[in-house]
Amino acid sequence: MDFRGKKYERGSNWSDPEVVELLQLWADEAVQVELESCLRNQHVFNRIAEVLREKGIHRTGDQCREKIKKMKLEYRRLKDNAKAARGGRGWKFFDVMDRVLNSRPALPYALGGGVMAQQVLQGAMVESYHHRRHQFAASALPFGHAQHPELMEIKCEEVNSDEHCLTPEPPAALSYQQGSPEEREMERAFLERAQDDSPISRVEVPIETSVSPSGFSESNMASSSRMQNVVPRPGFSALHRLRKKRKGQRVKDPLDDLLLKTLTSQRAMEERFLQMEERRFQRDLDVEERRMQLEQRRFELEREHEYRMFNVFAQMLSILKQSHSGSSSSIAMPRGLDFNQALSEMTGLGGGDLQELRARPLAERRVDMHGFCHPGDFQRSPYLSARGNVVNIFRGSTEEGYKAYHADKYDEDKNPNGIINFGTSENKLCFDLMSKRLKEQLTQTDMNLMEPPLLQYPDWKGHMFLREEVARFLTYYCKAPAPLKAENVIVLNGCGSLFSALATVLCDPGEAVLIATPFYGGITRSVFLYGNVKLVYAYLDSKITGTSTRPFQLTVEKLEKALQDAHAEGITVRALILLNPQNPLGDIYSLSELRDYLEFAKRHELHVIVDEIYMLSVFDESATFHSVLGMDRLPDPQRTHVMWGISKDFAVSGIRFGTLYTENQDVANAVASLCYFHGVCGPVQHKVAQLLRDRDWINQVYLRANHARLKAAHTYVTDELKTLGVPFLNRNAGFFVWIDFRKYLRTGTFEEEMLLWRRFLDNKVLLSCGKAFECSEPGWFRIIFADKTHRLQLGMQRIRKVLEEREQEILAEEKEQPCQSDQDGKADSTDEVIFVSRHQEPTCSGSSNLGDLIGLLQQQMRSSDWLQKNTAEQFAQEKPEIYDVFSKLVGKQ
Structure with a gap:
């Protein structure tokens, strides 16, 4: 492999034998003289590299030069540190480097000032090397002299295999240069002055052809020794002292420190300035963003206020039109709406639907409008269906x-x-009890059970082990006369999902369920928005009249009236919803009241959906809760469906779990089909079953503290x-x-x-x-x-x-x-x-509603600065075309 054209690699490692061979060539006195005499001495290291390649050591001249530099740096460092290497051990090449660097020969100069390198190098070898294009025989050396025997005594010692180099390689900026050009000129002048006292004569030494195994001949070594004896060096010590003196006289200029400090402070000031500019720019962006948000909020508030004002005016005009047409009768029971009607009423779009809306009673329209959405959100999206628009803008x-x-x-x-x-409606009083209990259960092996069935698709009604535990739980706390059956239990992720699923399977779109007001508002979302099923209201009021014995009391007479009014409007009612205990009233129905409600539903063939989610949250001993499941006989068990969940009674509203108990297998199977969308994951089912099984903790600890x-x-x-x-x-x-x-x-x-x-x-x-x-x-x-x-x-x-x-x-x-x-x-x-x-x-009545609306309008006018902000002059400037039309209409009147 040819390494002559390869660039130097700083990470190349040298083995000890390779370093020995390099030192033997570099320590030669002729090489040292030539290195000292030439400013550009790369060719010397190139010749050393060629000799090393002949010996099987493939290195380039740059690598040899860099290795020598590193060893010089290591030598000087160790010499300054009293010859103590890393770890307290000596460097194996220290003595050799010390003898070579401290014993360099004096440079002989000719009378004209030139260096007489030929006096030191062997004549034949020099002639052969310089005049034969650097071609050497296998047994010849490229240098004129061999090193002195005492210089070759390299002490080697065992070192750790991982220590290839005692010191890290210095960076390029620290590469050592042997003197500056000015120093070399001074040295040359000094030597010229010394030549007058000690003339140098040429010495001719014959060359032997015998070569030692190391590549150096005995004659070379002898001639080198004779050359050292013949060539005197009277000026070397003086030159060395001059160098030491010059090095000692170098004093650091204080202007350098001042300049460094100035540049450093200038750089710090620039960085500080940039940081301040960045902060100022970011602050300006934040202020602008805040201003835009406030402007947008102000615009939204103004638009919302305008919508409210237009709504009031529209209601006033409707009342006036009804009073002129003579239609002053109104029905207190509001009809349910389908999605197209609801959207038309919200947006005021559609000719036929709008006329139908105006023909409906005022009380009915007001309830529907406020029940569906906020008046400021009447904006129809072209990307949504009619039902999607209703769901999108529904916001109570x-x-x-x-x-x-x-x-x-x-x-x-x-x-x-x-x-x-x-x-x-959340129970925030018992988080400590539930968290402690769940932590205790997490340490039990049965609570951490994770079997394959829990990670797979279950029966959509729920895992059988959970349904069996729910059946036993409801049998115990509902005081059922007979054990409830697990096959009648269905598990979903909350009672809201149960309402939507039951409304879907019991009613067709456009049909209705009957419910007494006030009631939990989430039922509207579950039944109407999700199932497209209307709600027919049986209004309860605070006045005690007729057969009522308490405010907001639900009676069969009120249910009958609401159902008759719905039939008169052509609405088909399929079910009755009962909340026991009632939310938000807190009423607890007695057994006689429950029986009356169920008998009413049976007469009209209505399904009864009973929500008993607060059954364990009756906190006064004087009050007694009666569950529908605890009745001896149900009037219509095939149409009676009971719901319960753990979110309220166990203060874990974040765990979505609800259960339905129904004896109607058709209803159970239909709801189970929708459990695909509302199912409970297997690990949660397992943990809930373990929680419901612990009756002692529920009765002795939790319920007592909760109540x-x-x-x-x-x-x-x-x-x-x-x-x-x-x-x-x-x-x-x-x-x-x-x-x-x-x-x-x-x-x-x-x-x-x-x-x-x-x-x-x-x-x-x-x-x-x-x-x-x-x-x-x-x-x-x-x-x-x-x-x-x-x-x-x-x-x-x-x-x-x-x-x-x-x-x-x-x-x-x-x-x-x-x-x-x-x-x-x-x-x-x-x-x-x-x-x-x-x-x-x-x-x-129309007159009372008109008075209320006028009073509301007056109050809003007094409390708002809308009239001050929106004057007639400002309107004429902003919208001159509309102002002209309005002025013409006023002039005609």
């Missing part, structure tokens, strides 16, 4: 408040000014409400209290109720307004009390602040504008209602 107060809460959650340490959530904490929190909230003089329903089940804030409304409208709800939200407390539960009376709110004491205290303080400010505003307005007092209704004497002293009749 519950979703709006829940979104705001998640964006600004209260945290005692991180966000003390965040929103306190009294609107989402005690719920009762204490309920007592605290109700005592605060009594202090404020706020009426409420006193119930003993669930996590909520139904509160009457009607006296804090300026007018008895749902718009005013929404303004009060937003007032609470602006003061960082989230409640649920009555409209979210389709309550027929504006002003009722639901508050969740199943929370920690410090959050309850802070939340009630914020509620008190809003109510006091609201009361002062209403009193100030009453002083300015006297108004008629509300008519007092029948006084309630029952112990179940606290501080309920007056009841407002739901208004349905």
Whole structure:
């Protein structure tokens, strides 16, 4: 392999034999003289490399030169450090380098100042090397003299195999240069002065042809010795002292330090300036982005306000048109809507649908409009279907408040000014018990069981081991007269999925289910938005009339009336939904009431969907819960379906698990087919089964602590409400209290109720307004009390602040504008209602609604600066064409 054209590689390693051969060639006195005499001496190392290649050592001249430089650096470092190598051991080549570098021959100069290299090199070899184009015989050397015997005494010692080099290779910037051109000129002048005292004569030495195994002949060694004796070097020591003196006289210039400091500080200042510029640029970007966000928010608020104003004007015009046409009758029961009707009512598009909407009663339209979406979101997307547009813009107060809460959650340490959530029905009192129990179960082998069936597709009704455990659990806590069967149990991921699945399999699109209001608003999403099934409302009110014995009492008469009105409208009702305990009222139905409801459903061949998700959250011993599954005989067992889940009773709303018990196998199989979309994963089914199996812990530890904490929190909230003089329903089940804030409304409208709800939200407390539960009376709110004491205290303080400010505003307005007092209704004497002293009749006449709308319009005009911002002159400048048309119309009138 030819290495002559190969570039030098800094990472090449030299073995000890190779280094010995290199030193033998480099230490030759003739080589040293030639190296000292030439500024450009690369050809010397090239000749050394050629000799090494003849001996089987393939190195280039650059590699030889670099190796010698490294060894010189290592020698000087060790010499400065008192000959102590790394690890305290000596360097094997130190003595050789020391003898060579300290014993270099003096340079003989001719009278003309030139170096007489031919006097040192052997004549024949020099002639052969220089005049025969550098061609050598196998037994000849390229140099004139061999090294002295004492210089070849290289001491070798064993070293670790991994230590190829005692010191790391120096960087290129540290490569050693043998003197500068100025120093060489001074040395040459010094030697010229020394030549006058010690003339040098040429010495001719014959060349022997015998070659030693190492490549050096004895004659060469002898001639080298004779040459050393013949050639005197009187000026070498003086030259050496001159060099040492010159090196010692070099003083570091202080201007260099000053220049270095100046450049360093300048660079630091430039970097600092760049950093400041970057921060300023980023700050400007943040300010601009914030300004754009505020501008966008202001624009959205203005548009929302305009939508509200247009909505009020549209309702006023509709009322006036109805009053002129003589159609003043209205029906209190709202019809359900299909998606096309709902979208037409929201957007106001479509000629025939719009005429049909205007012909419908006002109360029905208002309930549907507020139940479906926010008035400011009436924007139809061309990429969605009619149903997709309804789902997209459906946004009640519950979703709006829940979104705001998640964006600004209260945290005692991180966000003390965040929103306190009294609107989402969650039990936050028993997280410690459940987390501790789950951790204990995680350490048990049965809880960590992970068999292949749990990781595969199960029976869509649920794993049999879980269904059997659910059947035993419901048999025990529902007090069933006979053991419930596991084949009648279906497992889904929550009761919301159960509502949508049952509505899908029991009703055709456009048909309806009957439900009493107020009710949990999530049912609307599950039944209407998902299943395209209408909801027919049986309105309950706070006034005790007829056969009622308590406010918001559900009676068979109210169910009969709602069903008859639906049939009169041509709506087919397929099922009845019962909530027991009732959300948001907290009512617990007695056995006689349950039997009456089931008998009513049987007479009309209605399916009954009973939601008992709060059955273990009855926290007062004086109240008794009766499950439908605990009845001795069901009037129509094939049409009776019971739901329950663990999210409320076990304070684990994040674990989506719900179960359905039905004896109708057709319904069970149909719902099981939809479990493909709503199934529960295998590991969760296994853990829930283990949790439900532990009856001792549930009865002795969890339920006792849960009921005690719920009762204490309920007592605290109700005592605060009594202090404020706020009426409420006193119930003993669930996590909520139904509160009457009607006296804090300026007018008895749902718009005013929404303004009060937003007032609470602006003061960082989230409640649920009555409209979210389709309550027929504006002003009722639901508050969740199943929370920690410090959050309850802070939340009630914020509620008190809003109510006091609201009361002062209403009193100030009453002083300015006297108004008629509300008519007092029948006084309630029952112990179940606290501080309920007056009841407002739901208004349905056209004149009353018109008065409410006019009052609302006046209030919004007083509280808004819209008229100041949007003057006639400004409108004429912005939209002159529309202004001209409007002016012409006004002129015609």
